[in-house]
Amino acid sequence: MIDSTNQDFEELLFEQAMSYIQHIADCLALVPRFIQEYQDTSTSEYQQTAEQISRLESECDLENRKLSALIATASNEDIQTTLTHSSLSSGQLIELIQQLDEIANSAEQFARRLVVVDLSLPKGYLGGLKRLATYAKDAMSPLQAVFTRFIRVFCLHENLIDVEHEVTKIRQIEKQSDLIRDEQIASLYSAQAGPETLVFGMDLLTALDSVTDNIEDVTDRLCYISGDQQWIEIEPEVDQEFLDGVVGSDR
DSSP: OOOSOHHHHHHHHHHHHHHHHHHHHHHHHHHHHHHHHHHOTTOOHHHHHHHHHHHHHHHHHHHHHHHHHHHHTSOHHHHHHHTTTSSOOHHHHHHHHHHHHHHHHHHHHHHHHHHHOOSOOOTTHHHHHHHHHHHHHHHHHHHHHHHHHHHHHHHSOOOOOOOHHHHHHHHHHHHHHHHHHHHHHHHHHHTTOOHHHHHHHHHHHHHHHHHHHHHHHHHHHHHHHTTOGGGGGOOOOOOHHHHHHHHGGGO
16 A cells, blocks of 8 residues: 555656656657658668667556556555546546557557568658658647646646647547558559568558557547547547648658
8 A cells, every 4th residue: 555645646646647648758759750760771770769669668668557556556545535526436547547558559569560671662651651650749749738637637636627629639630640541551552562562561551550549549538537528529620721730841
């Protein structure tokens, strides 16, 4: 059992939760650079960046275990007082934390797969991968804001805050990511890529697309356990002006 006052527990929970989400954001931030370095075949810097991604993912695993253990071993008084003004259980909070880890996991899996590819990929394909990675990185920013506000409600006893703007951003980015993924699939076929290139190209797209999918899945869970079911059904039109600002010159 944790030997602490409830205030100590809540402060530690907030501190560890913020460290955890920041590690995940840092991991994703490296992926566009990694692809750019891979594209520049005159250097091997991409291998070092891949190692950084892997190291950060391992740190995310450690943060995940520490945070989950903090909640799982908390005294009934600590956890019940923290969650008293909600219907959220400690089990649901741990499940959310575990699901967040899938974001960093999928980023690392993509990097590992690209490192071992030794194929001539169609022109523009790597540029498409970088666009997808940039969308994933920028979707992480509003998710980080939503998660931070969510944790602040429980640890700092703030009132529930409207995060519909951030949720809408995530959904817009995910929609556009799907469009880019489909464009890249079409490019593989139109380039008449060989069977091996086609298989690896599709595998890389699936691995990278899963990063943004996992971000949206976490968003859905946050909305669901917050009790605001209507967020899950938001299906906005793609805001091209917003997306242009997100990607900018990376297109």
